[in-house]
Amino acid sequence: MTDNAPRQAIALTYDxxxxxxxxxxxxDELAEAILAMAREYEVPIYENAELVKLLARLELGDSIPEALYRTIAEIIAFAWNLKGKSPQGFDPSPAPLERDITPGG
Known part of the structure; x- marks a missing residue:
């Protein structure tokens, strides 16, 4: 089975x-150019055909829809983690485990 669908790429900017x-x-060719530029600047690439289809409906400069906030936030967090970054004020150390200090607990 061959897939004749055009290759698509979407780039997002997040401030x-x-x-x-x-x-x-x-x-196709423009998608390949976008991916080449991402590789050149070491921008992490996330491949998800269904997400690309949803984002392709947007125009340049459009904000992502609220329904995709969590999905995109998880991708951005993963990409930042790959690059050793974290949001300002974020403490990456794991939270201490809570202990039950009640009698018999």
Whole structure:
């Protein structure tokens, strides 16, 4: 079975203040150029065809829809983690386990 669907790529920009926005999108050759630029600048690439289909409906400069906030936030957090980054004020150390100090607990 062959897949003749065009290759698509969507680039998002996130400033840490506003919702991520679509900064580039394209099919086939333009998609390959977007991916090449991401590789050149060591931008993590996340592949998900269904998510690309949803984001491809947006215009350049559009903010992602609220329904995708959690999904995109998880991808951004993963990408930041790969690059050793974290949001300002974030403490990456694990929270201490709570202990039950009641009698018999």
């Amino acid at each position: 840490g203040q506003q919702a991520p926005t679509v900064s580039a999108k394209g099919d």
